Amino acid sequence: MKTISTVIRGAFIGRYEDKVENQFYWYIRPQETGNKTDVRWLTLLDSGGLGVKITGLQPISFSALHFSPEDLDPGLTRKLQHTIDIVPQKNIFLHVDLKQRGLGGDNSWGMYPHNEYRLLDKKYTYSYMIELVEKGSDKNDYLNSRK
Secondary structure (H helix, E strand, O other): OOOOHHHHHHOOOOOOOOOHHHOOOOOOOOOOOOOEEEEEEEEEEOOOOEEEEEEEEEEEEEEEEOOOHHHHOOHHHOOOOOHHHOOOOOOOEEEEEOOOOOOOOOOOOOOOOOHHHOOOOOOOOOOEEEEEEEOOOOOOHHHHOOO
């Protein structure tokens, strides 16, 4: 499930677990997808149980995909492409942000989002910690409960 600031009321606070490959939504045109908002922490683990834990010092947003930003948006070339034209990569592209602008759409996507969902400040600051983790280690009790 993705969450966007303009529709966050549709998601409950909780602990969710899923695979990175399931975070991409196959829209007709490739585009950014899979963002999660108001996240306290996240872990990415490989099949052996090793990985990273990201903990926001305030709620954060993140996405983790098998596609680079360039795969999803060809930039100024405006090359027309469809999702069948892109191939998932072995790498995981993790994006950790403070927030993301909400969606527009009051008039069929022509308008900007309402001001409360736009990022209008000139400067934003946020912090997060990155830790190496191992499933089952005493330090990571939240992972022990997942066995």
